[in-house]
């Protein structure tokens with residue numbers, strides 16, 4: 001599905017770029033005709049859609065995370081265990097960060113959105129995804145001073161041209177008024193892709209991979225920070241980032257992601 005997404009999109013982009021260069025009386029009419037000829041497609045199912053993003057059917061398939069959930073990790077509970085009850089995960093393997101919240105579960109539609117934003121330059125998806133994140137993270141945002149996106153290593157950033165976590169953080173900043181410090185965290189060594197690694201391998205892959213850039217330390221010290229990322233899988237990456245922020249004397253670190261992997265067998269306490 002992902003592989004089919006880019007050719008038609010890039011043809012559309014190329015035609016639009018060509019049209020921008022076109023001058024004269026016909027360009028307006030030609031642009032209108034192009035909009036009719038190339039309707040926007042739902043990023044998940046490729047059906048025509050009004051506006052950008054996903055169609056109503058795919059939107060309904062997104063699993064938005066709502067209470068009850070673990071107050072620490074944001075993992076949804078299948079039943080309400082009462083206030084302040086933590087998930088087993090939070091008790092047995094507490095992370096360096098204080099709280100995590102996610103807008104949706106990482107399932108098929110969420111995965112398609114994340115991949116389109118990450119690998120297909122679909123930056124037009126960031127406003128909707130960031131809006132859902134701002135809603136999911138409102139209690140964290142009320143207390144936070146700064147947003148810090150999880151960084152890409154510069155080699156990967158150069159190839160991919162922009163950082164999707166940074167794009168999401170900018171949308172959340174616009175909606176919440178919490179400032180972004182985009183260059184606060186640096187990846188100080190390249191890491192393997194986390195995909196396909198076991199939980200301990202993921203942790204050692206990213207251990208010590210991040211630090212707070214020296215010129216940004218004064219913007220982190222004593223502040224309540226929210227780390228922003230697209231997906232939370234094992235939590236190893238955000239945990240390594242949170243450790244780096246705490247070493248730089250952040251007052252606290254919370255995590256806000258678009259989607260989180262939920263292991264159903266670990267959900268109930």
Ligand SMILES: [Zn+2]
Nearest residue numbers: 042045055058
């Ligand atoms: Zn759709």
